[in-house]
Amino acid sequence: MNIHCIDCGLPFEAEVTGSVNVGEQPHLKEKVLDGSLFMKACPHCGRVNLLGQAMLYTDPDQRLLLWLLPGGEETKEMETVIKARLSVSDPSILEGYTTRIVRSAGDLMEKVKIFDAGLDxxxxxxxxxxxxxxxxxxxxxxxxxxxxxxxxxxxxxxxxxxxxxxxxxxxxxxxxxxxxxxxxxxxxxxxxxxxxxxxxxxxxxxxxxxxxxxxxx
Ligand SMILES: [Zn+2]
Structure with a gap:
């Protein structure tokens, strides 16, 4: 993803994570909770930029699926992408899952904390x-x-x-x-x-x- 720094305005490349399954990659959970998965420092001036990426967060243990869509772009195509990412043709795979759309990385981090605490x-x-x-x-x-x-x-x-x-x-x-x-x-x-x-x-x-x-x- 090409980012233009919010501070110095210069462009830089940032690798963005579009999908996290903490059942398969448990080490990524910490990066979700400390926010580092959503930020990158500008190599020119050091200012930390929010990447603003869309991301799918899946926790099979908590049966939680969070879909970060910062722009609010819930289109049919994105839904198709999600289902493909879940490698599902059978929608019943989501049965028993709590599924949410969230609008910011901060909202996603909060939801993870709420469900980890066993709360609603x-x-x-x-x-x-x-x-x-x-x-x-x-x-x-x-x-x-x-x-x-x-x-x-x-x-x-x-x-x-x-x-x-x-x-x-x-x-x-x-x-x-x-x-x-x-x-x-x-x-x-x-x-x-x-x-x-x-x-x-x-x-x-x-x-x-x-x-x-x-x-x-
Ligand atoms: Zn910069």
């Missing part, structure tokens, strides 16, 4: 919504309330003996964290199970804050 990404989106409500409720300043509401929250990890959820998000130009009790997850899981229409019916949904926003006033 739809429930997690609801947790983020609830956590934001709680945080903005503690803020007096309207601008800060707005900044928290708009901030892209990311699940970071479960921590401590009580499995507290840790989120990270940008605020005032730096990354900050928020911790909430696992009871928030349990409550949100209850809401989702009582509202089955929240569950996606399409094979490759984008489960993000817009998705959850459709069900919350």
């Amino acid at each position: 990404d739809l429930v997690m989106e609801l947790c983020k919504y609830v956590t934001k409500m709680e945080l903005t409720g503690q803020e007096q300043d309207k601008t800060r309330q707005r900044a928290i509401t708009d901030a892209p929250f990311k699940f970071f990890r479960l921590d401590g003996p009580d499995n507290e959820m840790e989120f990270s998000y940008p605020l005032d130009g730096k990354m900050v964290g928020a911790r909430v009790g696992f009871n928030v997850y349990e409550d949100c899981a209850g809401i989702v199970s009582r509202n089955p229409s929240m569950r996606p019916s399409s094979p490759f949904p984008v489960i993000d804050r817009e998705w959850v926003g459709r069900f919350i006033g």
